[in-house]
Amino acid sequence: MPTPIPATLIPGDGIGPEIVDATLSVLDAVGAPFMWDRQIAGLGGVAACGDPL
16 A cells, blocks of 8 residues: 555635545545645635634
């Protein structure tokens, strides 16, 4: 089994979430061994903690 690759995932606003979902589908299909650190940004960040970043 390949060594997991740590990477940060920040979907953001606008088309970001849709692009991220499609990209993750492709990476999963090819077996890319990423270990995602999911973060929020944009309006989601403002709603969650009062800061867009």
